[in-house]
Amino acid sequence: MFELTEYIGIIAFSISGFFVAVRNKLDLLGILISTFLTALGGGIIRDISVDKIPFTFTHDYPAAIVFSIMLVMILFRFHKRNSIENKSFFIVSDSIGLVSFSIGGALIAIEANLNLTGILVISFVTAVGGGIVRDIIINEVPFIFKTGFYGTVSLLMGLGIYLLNIYELSSPIFVLILFISGVIIRVTAYYKKWSIPLK
Numbered sequence: 001m002f003e004l005t006e007y008i009g010i011i012a013f014s015i016s017g018f019f020v021a022v023r024n025k026l027d028l029l030g031i032l033i034s035t036f037l038t039a040l041g042g043g044i045i046r047d048i049s050v051d052k053i054p055f056t057f058t059h060d061y062p063a064a065i066v067f068s069i070m071l072v073m074i075l076f077r078f079h080k081r082n083s084i085e086n087k088s089f090f091i092v093s094d095s096i097g098l099v100s101f102s103i104g105g106a107l108i109a110i111e112a113n114l115n116l117t118g119i120l121v122i123s124f125v126t127a128v129g130g131g132i133v134r135d136i137i138i139n140e141v142p143f144i145f146k147t148g149f150y151g152t153v154s155l156l157m158g159l160g161i162y163l164l165n166i167y168e169l170s171s172p173i174f175v176l177i178l179f180i181s182g183v184i185i186r187v188t189a190y191y192k193k194w195s196i197p198l199k
């Protein structure tokens with residue numbers, strides 16, 4: 001289950017990381033770094049946090065997936081399209097990445113016997129850690145700080161996995177239902193412009 005969420009997240013965040021790089025008019029090296037950080041950065045931080053060798057450093061598939069996605073995007077000239085990050089394809093891929101990594105992070109946290117706080121933190125870091133590092137490097141305010149409901153979805157997924165585990169319902173079908181629900185919530189939040197009010 002963890003590896004499936006990891007691969008889905010890597011594919012989805014490779015796409016969104018590519019679009020962020022293109023929007024900022026980065027060169028080929030910049031696109032590569034942005035894509036890698038978005039897709040793999042959060043997982044590396046997660047694994048170090050739970051005292052594990054990062055998954056990316058022990059398996060060849062993550063880097064291969066990132067390279068392949070980037071190559072496909074360039075071959076199909078997605079880097080020449082205008083305002084692609086506002087299109088449905090970007091929003092859905094980014095939402096899938098967010099939810100996948102949130103669930104994967106929560107599963108790792110449970111495996112490491114962390115409490116609810118630990119599960120929420122690891123779920124959150126896995127989903128947004130790479131994006132935060134990427135945005136800081138390209139001198140942008142991290143996306144997570146500008147979109148009120150983005151990180152909230154990650155925390156909800158972490159809480160969902162925690163509750164499924166508590167009630168012994170962590171079967172693939174219930175995790176799939178949680179995954180689909182998370183993507184729907186995130187996409188709806190984007191288009192409805194949901195946010196957490198300050199007051």
